[in-house]
Amino acid sequence: MAFVLLFVYAFVGATHTKAEEGAAAWLRYAPLDVEAARHYESLPAATGLLGDGLVLKTAQTELVRGLKSMLGRTLRIGSGIPTEEAVLIGTLAQLRDVAPDLKPQQELRGDGFWLTSAQVHGHRCIVILGANDRGALYGVFTFLSRIARHLSVSGLNEVQQPSAPVRWANQWDNLDGTIERGYAGRSIFFENGSVRTDLTRVSDYGRLLASVGINGCTVNNVNADLRVLDVDFIPQLARIAQAFRPWGVQLGVSVDVSTPKTLGGLDSFDPLDVRVAEWWQKKFDELYRAIPDFGGVVVKADSEGRLGPSFYGRTPADAANVIARSLRPHNGIVFYRAFVYNHHLDWTNLKNDRAKAAYDIFHPLDGKFDDNVIVQIKYGPIDFQVREPASPLFGGLQKTNSAIELQITQEYTGQQRHTCFLVPTWKQVLDFDMRVDGRSTPVEEIVAGNSFHRPIGGYVGVVNVGLDHNWLGNHLALANLYGFGRLVWNPNLTPESIIEEWTRMTFDNDPLVVRTISEIQLASWRTYESYTGVLGLQTLTNILGSHYGPGPESQEKNGWGQWIRADSQGVGMDRSIATGTGFVGQYSNDVQNIYEPLASTPDALVLFFHHVPYTYKLHSGKTVIQTIYDSHYDGVESTNRFVAEWKSLHGLIDGARYQDVLAQLTYQSGHAVVWRDAINDWFHRISGIADVKGRVGNHPDRIEAESMLLEGYTPMDVNPWEGASGGKAIQCTDTKQPCTVIIRFAGSSGWYALDIQYFDQNNGVSKYQVFVGNQLVDEWIADLHLPATEPNGDSSTRRHISGMALRPGDEIRIEGIPDAGEFAPLDYVEIHKMELISPAR
Numbered sequence: 080m081a082f083v084l085l086f087v088y089a090f091v092g093a094t095h096t097k098a099e100e101g102a103a104a105w106l107r108y109a110p111l112d113v114e115a116a117r118h119y120e121s122l123p124a125a126t127g128l129l130g131d132g133l134v135l136k137t138a139q140t141e142l143v144r145g146l147k148s149m150l151g152r153t154l155r156i157g158s159g160i161p162t163e164e165a166v167l168i169g170t171l172a173q174l175r176d177v178a179p180d181l182k183p184q185q186e187l188r189g190d191g192f193w194l195t196s197a198q199v200h201g202h203r204c205i206v207i208l209g210a211n212d213r214g215a216l217y218g219v220f221t222f223l224s225r226i227a228r229h230l231s232v233s234g235l236n237e238v239q240q241p242s243a244p245v246r247w248a249n250q251w252d253n254l255d256g257t258i259e260r261g262y263a264g265r266s267i268f269f270e271n272g273s274v275r276t277d278l279t280r281v282s283d284y285g286r287l288l289a290s291v292g293i294n295g296c297t298v299n300n301v302n303a304d305l306r307v308l309d310v311d312f313i314p315q316l317a318r319i320a321q322a323f324r325p326w327g328v329q330l331g332v333s334v335d336v337s338t339p340k341t342l343g344g345l346d347s348f349d350p351l352d353v354r355v356a357e358w359w360q361k362k363f364d365e366l367y368r369a370i371p372d373f374g375g376v377v378v379k380a381d382s383e384g385r386l387g388p389s390f391y392g393r394t395p396a397d398a399a400n401v402i403a404r405s406l407r408p409h410n411g412i413v414f415y416r417a418f419v420y421n422h423h424l425d426w427t428n429l430k431n432d433r434a435k436a437a438y439d440i441f442h443p444l445d446g447k448f449d450d451n452v453i454v455q456i457k458y459g460p461i462d463f464q465v466r467e468p469a470s471p472l473f474g475g476l477q478k479t480n481s482a483i484e485l486q487i488t489q490e491y492t493g494q495q496r497h498t499c500f501l502v503p504t505w506k507q508v509l510d511f512d513m514r515v516d517g518r519s520t521p522v523e524e525i526v527a528g529n530s531f532h533r534p535i536g537g538y539v540g541v542v543n544v545g546l547d548h549n550w551l552g553n554h555l556a557l558a559n560l561y562g563f564g565r566l567v568w569n570p571n572l573t574p575e576s577i578i579e580e581w582t583r584m585t586f587d588n589d590p591l592v593v594r595t596i597s598e599i600q601l602a603s604w605r606t607y608e609s610y611t612g613v614l615g616l617q618t619l620t621n622i623l624g625s626h627y628g629p630g631p632e633s634q635e636k637n638g639w640g641q642w643i644r645a646d647s648q649g650v651g652m653d654r655s656i657a658t659g660t661g662f663v664g665q666y667s668n669d670v671q672n673i674y675e676p677l678a679s680t681p682d683a684l685v686l687f688f689h690h691v692p693y694t695y696k697l698h699s700g701k702t703v704i705q706t707i708y709d710s711h712y713d714g715v716e717s718t719n720r721f722v723a724e725w726k727s728l729h730g731l732i733d734g735a736r737y738q739d740v741l742a743q744l745t746y747q748s749g750h751a752v753v754w755r756d757a758i759n760d761w762f763h764r765i766s767g768i769a770d771v772k773g774r775v776g777n778h779p780d781r782i783e784a785e786s787m788l789l790e791g792y793t794p795m796d797v798n799p800w801e802g803a804s805g806g807k808a809i810q811c812t813d814t815k816q817p818c819t820v821i822i823r824f825a826g827s828s829g830w831y832a833l834d835i836q837y838f839d840q841n842n843g844v845s846k847y848q849v850f851v852g853n854q855l856v857d858e859w860i861a862d863l864h865l866p867a868t869e870p871n872g873d874s875s876t877r878r879h880i881s882g883m884a885l886r887p888g889d890e891i892r893i894e895g896i897p898d899a900g901e902f903a904p905l906d907y908v909e910i911h912k913m914e915l916i917s918p919a920r
């Protein structure tokens with residue numbers, strides 16, 4: 080076939096404005112300056128395709144788009160054997176027909192690819208070859224990523240293989256358009272019970288996923304809506320599959336095991352009932368007629384109130400296999416989630432332990448699951464906490480395929496209002512050596528199928544992007560989606576290299592930008608941990624509510640089993656074999672030797688595994704209680720540093736994203752104070768032990784709102800008490816009238832900064848005005864839509880006003896104007912003396 084040359088005006092990348100809203104994420108393809116672009120002058124002016132598959136065509140379009148955007152050059156598009164220098168795209172099999180002698184030095188498998196330079200039919204070519212079409216697309220993204228990062232593309236000879244065949248995203252979208260644990264707007268897939276008419280964002284999402292090697296996506300909540308398999312819904316799903324298809328992303332859905340009965344009209348959903356098996360078979364035959372490349376299903380059963388096989392005395396293997404057998408003829412997979420536990424545990428029984436559930440239930444079933452079933456295991460034994468040990472179940476399934484489930488959406492890690500780059504924690508879990516049978520069996524090798532020679536396995540990330548322009552509601556949070564893809568493609572990559580790549584592509588190649596953003600991101604998980612859940616305490620959030628702000632009491636004395644067992648003497652769950660719940664016994668002997676003895680348990684997880692007195696001295700030499708206090712203060716300092724570091728990038732980043740991130744990091748530094756005080760006050764009260772540095776419960780610059788002169792404001796108790804300073808706040812008595820507090824300034828003359836701690840609920844938009852004497856010095860509205868309808872640790876936030884000249888006797892007046900259900904609540908004011916020439920914070 081002749082190499083047909085055509086001139087095309089490639090579709091230019093996202094517009095400048097759109098890109099700066101964050102929609103383009105790391106695929107901005109920012110134009111290179113003249114100097115940087117010079118290195119790519121010798122790139123061929125044409126591109127050829129060796130095949131005609133849909134995904135290959137996408138690869139070529141993407142190549143043209145990227146080069147046009149970055150280098151301002153429009154490649155000539157052709158196909159077949161090159162008649163000039165070209166970037167050739169295809170599969171290894173296709174290359175064989177054109178250039179039989181050209182082979183990579185390594186075998187190409189799965190979705191792998193090879194980037195190289197070679198003479199093809201006498202023309203110098205850059206060759207981008209996949210083991211399959213998808214691999215070629217991944218090769219193109221990698222090639223473009225190199226240019227975006229100003230790396231050389233001449234003389235390339237690089238083979239990349241994914242670490243595992245399964246690299247899926249899960250979305251927890253509901254058919255009504257809401258998203259369970261989604262923090263970035265409504266669903267890109269569904270609205271009002273149907274698939275959206277406009278699926279542009281779905282195709283854009285497919286592109287983002289493909290760019291980091293993610294090859295499948297389930298689109299609806301694991302708490303599955305039965306209608307997803309309805310006869311009317313399947314054609315709608317087919318439209319989503321169509322939007323994903325050009326990107327090599329297979330569609331999957333979550334299904335409910337009771338569907339044969341509840342939707343199908345049978346009188347049973349017993350997995351061993353032949354009628355049930357027939358129902359599943361017919362259903363999936365029907366589905367595959369509409370979506371021949373459908374990937375598979377996720378199943379959540381017998382968990383958190385969902386029906387499951389236990390209803391009929393059957394096992395998860397029975398439930399998984401009946402569905403798997405109906406998928407097998409179509410090459411589909413069942414992801415059966417191991418997140419099965421009793422949430423009505425008796426907390427008074429010290430032997431009870433939710434952490435044991437997954438292993439107790441699934442380990443005895445090892446070998447009983449069909450080959451197209453993957454047991455999908457959350458990384459830790461509880462539930463996406465800020466730090467957990469690796470789930471022992473990874474070592475407990477040797478004759479069963481497994482995948483690790485990671486959470487990109489920051490349910491327990493700040494809900495994208497706090498920056499928390501999770502790759503370092505995932506990396507720790509993946510690198511953790513389960514030491515099964517005394518040999519090296521790191522989690523990453525187990526889920527890849529290598530340790531126990533399993534045919535499939537891999538990775539699932541719960542993403543929950545929404546309609547927000549920047550996908551996750553926080554520009555910095557996108558590093559978690561990027562990082563998930565990159566890390567699961569190659570778990571040997573370091574968090575440092577991943578964040579550097581992401582920063583260069585998302586923001587800029589400027590060394591200061593790269594260094595500063597990388598530093599913030601790399602420090603962010605430990606920072607978040609330091610003020611929300613140190614020493615393996617899990618995230619001490621309100622687990623009965625939003626999972627967002629502080630709420631340590633909510634862990635205790637209920638059936639959910641996230642207990643930390645704090646009392647006046649000590650804290651921590653004793654999970655040892657000798658005296659505790661025996662959870663440690665679910666690990667191999669070598670791992671037991673780390674976690675069973677208190678002395679060898681790392682400080683970072685000590686309270687996950689042991690109950691100790693507050694005065695117990697850690698490896699660090701500090702007591703438990705002082706570590707808790709100090710780390711919360713350190714955490715706040717670190718969030719303040721993030722703000723200062725970010726400010727050093729002023730002018731180096733486009734204005735919109737600079738301001739967005741500044742606002743987000745500033746908010747985070749204020750909410751870190753809320754967390755710090757809540758957790759420290761709580762432990763102070765329960766332990767009765769003072770902070771040796773005298774900070775806890777002692778805030779000399781702070782004036783409680785309830786102690787100010789109130790006009791129209793009434794004091795109230797906040798619940799739980801630790802969500803407000805002193806357990807109290809004030810709010811307007813008359814919900815329609817403005818109300819006022821007055822502070823008579825008693826300090827010396829000088830420059831001051833004010834921190835006004837108030838509550839921003841999602842059921843009203845109150846307005847606040849601050850006056851000194853008659854002069855209005857600041858005003859704002861409370862419209863952050865924090866996840867609360869009352870004043871508490873979720874809604875508590877602060878306004879910072881700096882550079883105020885105050886004299887003794889000055890009257891500071893704050894006026895609150897209530898709105899709807901929000902009565903302009905206030906917690907306290909802090910007045911800080913500023914240095915003579917003090918940079919704004």
Ligand code: GCU
Nearest residue numbers: 259260301302379418462490
């Ligand atoms: C968490 C989360 C739920 C979710 C569940 C799951 O408990 O809070 O919203 O349904 O995990 O993973 O199934």
